[in-house]
Amino acid sequence: MTTETSNIIILLLLAIVALISGLYLLLRQKYRKLEVENKRQKELFNRMDNQKIDDFHRAQLNPHLLKNSLNGILSHAYQTYYTMDKLAMVLDYVLYESEDELVSPKAEIEFARNLIEINKVKLSPLFDIRVKFDIDELNSSLLNTPSLVPLMSVDLIENAFKHADFHGPDSFISIMLTFKNGLLELIVSNRISKRSPLQKAKSGIGSKTLEERLMLYYPGRHQLRRFVENDVYSAHLQIRLYAD
Structure with a gap:
């Protein structure tokens, strides 16, 4: 494998890792906003009378669904980042250390x-x-x-x-x-x-x-x-x- 090819592989790998990291940070930011909104709605819920509780639960359905979906995406994003990190280590070993006797x-x-x-x-x-x-x-x-x-x-x-x-x-x-x-x-x-x-x-x-x-x-x-x-x-x- 030539040095040029090795550099291209490393650059592509770094680009993928950077993209996944950016996606993870973006999703994490959105998740935190949802947590703040959820806390605000819970405080509102404590001030409601019983007649409005049922309507409130229905209104909560969509935000909770979105939050659960984001949790799933965050989990997959972390798994992808973790795997790419391991792949980077494997590539580093194959490209450089394995060249040693x-x-x-x-x-x-x-x-x-x-x-x-x-x-x-x-x-x-x-x-x-x-x-x-x-x-x-x-x-x-x-x-x-x-x-x-x-x-x-x-x-x-x-x-x-x-x-x-x-x-x-x-x-x-x-x-x-x-x-x-x-x-x-x-x-x-x-x-x-x-x-x-x-x-x-x-x-x-x-x-x-x-x-x-x-x-x-x-x-x-x-x-x-x-x-x-x-x-x-x-x-x-x-x-x-x-x-x-």
Whole structure:
């Protein structure tokens, strides 16, 4: 990717974030005006006699409907801003840090967090997704020292969201990432969609790219197991960053 292309992507991203921020501030301002109006009407209500209460309730219907709609819009605006912020971090990692030969485990872990958050946007709030990070942050030297080839976590995480069944009653995605004593471990599992190519016996499971990179950079210091059992795809990756 050229520097010019990278700059264009960043500028477009900044423009989108600025637009969403402006929309959020505008809606927030309107929401506050509605709150002031609602407070004024409540004070008026307390001074009314009982004969006018019914008419007042009817008059309140439309403002309350508008307020509830604005609350919904504000919620979506915040979610969009949050997702764009995570996307900006992912782009920054891919465009700049991943160009380095090695990155710190902390940088790769934060990339994995952001990638998961971006993919979670397309899921129903009721969807069963389990995400756990178990990071030894006390050993800051191992955590912050560049020792990991970048983008080692992307293949397994993206496959989970690409091939998962999102509609079945027992559908789920489970992601657990741990880093302790120089050992990075990523465990991913999900129920597979019936339309997923992972169901085809001759198609293989996942990409060969990850396996090739592991063999190239971590010979004898990695383990990758991927299998399908009872329509559940599982992947278990271990990388020991330092030779014994």
